[in-house]
Amino acid sequence: MFEPSPFHPNRPEIVAPVRVDARGLAGPTQAQARGRDWRRSSRGLYVPSRIDDERVEQRIVEAAAVLPTYGGVTGWAMLRWAGDRWFGGLNHDGTPRDVTLATAGLHVRPQPGIAVCREKIAPADLTVVDGLRTTTAVRSVCFEMRYAPSLLAAVIALDMAAYADLVSIEELGAYADEHSSWTGIPRCRDAIPYADENAWSPTEVEMRWAWTVEAGFPRPLCNRPVFDRSGRHIGTPDLIDPVAGIVGEYEGSLHLVGKRRARDLDRESAFRGVGLEYVTMVAEDRPHPAAFIERLRGTYSRARYEPGDACRWTLAAPARWVPTVTVDQRRRLDDVQRHRLLRYRRVG
Structure with a gap:
């Protein structure tokens, strides 16, 4: 039976749809296409039924198969x-988004x-x-x-x-x-x-939006490394207002249990230990951020607004530190640097 080749060497798990072939050399025969080993991906095109049609990249290739010239x-x-x-290919209700073809x-x-x-x-x-x-x-x-x-x-x-x-x-x-x-x-x-070039997740963007657009507070910086006065890296918070001295972190469900929770508490303690105030946004705040905004207001009321030379923390990186906060800076990294410096950025 005809077995399709991978779509591309870099995508060995993805296959392109094929048309019926009477001899079964370039695609399934008509009888095979009607059987359980094949499924129709679009009008006149077929892929083996074992190929996962919920895999996002496979959906994209199957849609692209009907592109015009x-x-x-x-x-x-x-x-x-x-x-x-x-870009996960899902609507807010979990249903698949259509693949758009520009024709x-x-x-x-x-x-x-x-x-x-x-x-x-x-x-x-x-x-x-x-x-x-x-x-x-x-x-x-x-x-x-x-x-x-x-x-x-x-x-x-x-x-x-x-x-x-x-x-x-x-x-x-x-x-x-x-x-x-x-x-x-x-x-x-x-x-x-x-927009900001150094947000690491959509939830961070939502938190920044609530912080600035909905609550009206000054725009925080995204994922800027914080150091103590000796140059030791304390942590890289999701958001920081360097004037007020406030750190903002988003904590989803993965942050609430086990070792991840312990690490988060250690981070909070480290930030507070150098005089930074700390505010958290949780998953329940996303659709209706009123509670987060109230917490943020309380945090601003406690903020120290210390002048830079009086702070026990700084955003001034030591000479050894390679900055990665802009697209241009990251594009100039070599492969080894990208693996070493960007591996901590969250992807899920």
Whole structure:
């Protein structure tokens, strides 16, 4: 029986859909396609039934199989394919998001799990990533932001694309300026001032949003390493207001048990030990952050606002420290540095 090859050497677990082949050489025969060993991925295309159709990358490849001669996968799906694990391909209710195909007006028949964008595409906006035709990262992020359901969602999209170093805020801003007449560009532009290149998770972006936009406090810095006066690294908090001396941390369900909880308590103690105030956002705060905002207000009321030379902590890194807070800084790292310096960034 015909056995499909891996889609790409870098994606050995992914296979491309194939058409029925009467001789069974380039695909299943008609009889085989009707059997239990194959499933239909889209009209006229099949993959072995053992292939997991819930795997995000497999869904993307199956959708891309119906691309016309010009176009590519765009939006969240391109960003996921390019390696950004924060684009999980699910709606808030847990249902799969459609994979969007940018077709420049070329016809694609409507099919479940596939959305079509018929906007024009310049050749420079198309690329190939591991054998898959896609739009470029900056166009894909711009698309995701333009059609985001909220301003916060647009900010999260840009922050998480920057997290994976797929696009910088400057690159996205320049691209938006070049396409000022496009649908949704106002939302994209409105999101840019709220973005940060060093957020490590969507929940951190939500906490920063609640901190600044909803509570009205000064914008904190994201994941800046904190040192004592001898240059010892105390920790890297999710957020820090260096003027007030306040550290903010998000604690999801994984933070509440076992060794992880003990480590979090040690971190809190270390920050407090050098005079920093500490506030926590938990999972229950995300849909309705009023309780977190009240805790934040209480924290600001206790904050010391100590002048820099009086603090027992500092954000000034010792000479040996390699900064990684911007996309440009991270792009300049070699492979060894990336593994050593970025391995602590959370991915789930």
